Amino acid sequence: MLFKLAWRNIWRNSRRSIIVIGSVVVGVIALLLIDSLDNGFLNQMLFNQISSNVAHIQIHKKGFNNNKKLQSFVPGAEKVDETLANEAHVKHFSKRVIAFGLLSSASNSSGIYIYGVNPGKEKFVSYIHQFIVKGKYFTGGEREIVIGEKLARKLKVSLGDKVVALANTPSGSIGSEVFRVVGIFKTPNSEFDKIHIYIPIRTAQKMLDIGNNFHEYAIILDNYKNAKSVAADLKNKLDAGYEVFSYEDILPLLLLQLDLFKEMMFIINLIVGLALIFGIINAMLMSVFERIQEIGVLMSIGMKNIKIFLMIVFEAIILGVSGTILGIILGYALTQTLAVYGIDLSIFSDSLTSFGVGSIIYPILSLDNLIVTLFMIPFVSVIGAIYPAIKAIRLEPVNAIRYI
Amino acid sequence: MSLIKTENVDKIYQDNGVPVEALKNINLEISEGEYMVIAGPSGSGKTTLLNLLGALDKPSSGKIFFENSDYSKLRRKELSSFRLHNLGFIFQAYNLIPVLTALENIEFSMMLLGIPEKVRKERAMKLMAELEIDELANKRPNEMSGGQQQRVAVARAIVNNPRIVLADEPTANLDSTTAKRLLDLMLKMNEQKNITFIFSSHDDKVIERAKRLIILRDGQIQNDKTN
Incomplete structure (x- = not known):
């Protein structure tokens, strides 16, 4: 019943909820797109090097x-x-x-x-x-x-x-x-x-x-x-008397770039996560302030603080999870389509070819990032709901039921 | 033994830094099964007293006992549990949960007690039939009239078999006929189920049905008479 209540509360102000879900969807798509584009860019660099002359392994005289x-x-x-x-x-x-x-x-x-x-x-x-x-x-x-x-x-x-x-x-x-x-x-x-x-x-x-x-x-x-x-x-x-090198030994800088990219993705995730946290806090605070009297009634009839807290957290989780699922579906469809047709960046072809990448980038979506996104956004939603939920449970029932 | 007893209860509010004495030296004993009305002009302290008796607020000084146990000193969590197990509330503006149907609103307080869904449904439907609101089961508050909503609120208040139901101006937003029907219904619940009803009201229809009437004036009990 608590979950049902949370679900219905979300759709009381459907416009606001759709905007919040929309911002989560855009955030998720952006994360997947940035990740897959960079991944595609670096992988193209790596495979172009391998395929042009590095090969997988080289053997020389020591x-x-x-x-x-x-x-x-x-x-x-x-x-x-x-x-x-x-x-x-x-x-x-x-x-x-x-x-x-x-x-x-x-x-x-x-x-x-x-x-x-x-x-x-x-x-x-x-x-x-x-x-x-x-x-x-x-x-x-x-x-x-x-x-x-x-x-x-x-x-x-x-x-x-x-x-x-x-x-x-x-x-x-x-x-x-x-x-x-x-x-x-x-x-x-x-x-x-x-x-x-x-x-x-x-x-x-x-x-x-x-x-x-x-x-x-x-x-x-x-x-x-x-x-x-x-x-x-x-x-x-x-x-x-021989030296045997894998491409990883021959292209250490490129592999370092790949590692660096993973760390950059962590920072980008953090920035997007922070932006979403503030979005969720804003939406949930509005939602709590609109329902002060109702929360007072719930307290009066004996609903414990932990259940009121959970109800608000559930609402944020529903927003976060639905936005994440929708974002992943759309982001996956978009990146997979672009992975087939590529993104034509001919206008930057001079600089791209200097990096050893073609002017068409084929995004590669990594499972790691998909999983991180899948769990990070709902987690971020919970973090965003904590402050509004604390505000709600700190209400005094006697004041809350009289609130207009 | 009295169900509720107050001893020298005072309530002082701060209004922009100025202390306002809302209740002064209230001494009351309420027995089980009473049908009691707290009446008085606006600002006399009716709602403040009801809030104290309903464990929604704490006195500035004095004690409030429920079966010899002082509940004015309980912590928030304990007060929640006390209200859930012993009290039912009826508000002036009905205050049903707008996103739940009538049936779900009634079930809600049973859910808080951890009663299984099947039992909840059966008990809620039985009570709705008794209160002649069973046809409203799947309607949300915005699809019901004020009288219908208040009947659902009564059902919500009594479904857990509370010892006391506190009703703050329950007829204030109802037309005369609906108000009379609702009051008769609550009187019937009082007589059939021995539930203690405490009203705060200055509505004559409520006062004329009272078995005990307490008149408050300027935060003090002016008159306490039993009919």
Whole structure:
């Protein structure tokens, strides 16, 4: 009966209750949208990095990651090949030659990372082939080069144009090769596009005079979540001459950003929660002041303070819970729709591509935040009801029943 | 043994810092089953006395006993429980809970006593039939006339079988015919169920039915006569 009374009390002033529920709904939708947008933004950053060149796991000669010396070749490739073949979670891997160099055209030159890759295998570990906007991702020729759109613009080259790549060889001489541009890619990360070029691994090894050596294994697993455990497993199986890194080891700043984002969400939750608390306090105080005489009557007929307190708290909980449920339904529908179609932020595309995110953000709703929101708002409602409820139970029945 | 006894009760209010003596040296004994009216002009202290007897207010000095136990010293929680178990109230403006139906209003005070729903419903419906308001069971107060609301208020006041029912100007908002019917009904409840009724009123219709009449003037008992 207490709950029934609370429910009916809410609808005595339906306009006010709808406004309060509406503010809760808007608060919940805003929380879900902010969370899913930021989550989508950071996840896109992370997965773009993984898919462009980081992969899930990298294996190098020990020390290569800190000091990318050309002579730091992966030792004992057969052993590594065999270890990877026996690791169930490993889906694909590709060997890479990595060197710093200079790429020149007739009109300009630019510092670059040279990636010597096996195009057939590289297709399974990085997605450069999916971002070709002009030409093709290699056609089988030895002197083919695939470069980023931003670099192509800087060098003022297009498909079919010749460019010259220069790099130091281990002996200290300069290795060079003339290439013809066969493909131009544009990833969501414009900074990446400016400094990465791809050439066939054989040509890279020949140009750098490093025989059959290479610098990196890029590995893709069945699930990125296994990266840490598989990296640890591979580290145990390989000897101390190797370094095995998961993407988490390679992208610590990005992961730090993800953690920072979670803390930011806590602060945003707190701010929205505070705003809602004041909304609930206001609505419940109004409701109590409108019913002073009635509360006096309830006290007169023997209703205990705790029940009057609970009645007011129930009213706030009903407002909070109905607003939360409605907000979650609408927020879920909105974020899931946006997760399919994305939010087009083309007007900010320059800054977004600098961060390695595309101009279309696909929100990702996290279950954690959904659960936090589901419990936080009703809790906030209870907090908001405490002050009005205390006001109510402090009324003196003799004064309250005479209140007009 | 008296049901209620007051000893040298005074009540002083502060009106903008000025003390106002609403009741002076009230000594009363009320026995079980009485049908008593406290009458007097406006400002004589009728409602103040009723509030003290109804444990809604505390005296400034003096004692109020219920079966030899001084309840003027009880704490709020204990007073609530005392009112719930022993008293029923009827107000001038009916004061039913507007969001509850007539049946639910009557059930409400039983709910506070923890009586199971089935028993509550049965008892409330039986009483409503007795008071000839059973057809109002599902109506809310705003769908009822003043007389109907006051009958529901009477039902609410007596449904828990209280020892005393306190009625503050119960006929003030009713037309003459309705008021007479309501008073006859309460008299019947007094005679059939031996419930003590204490009224505060200056309505002649109430006064002429009183078995005991107490006249207050300037906060003091001027006359106490039993018919």
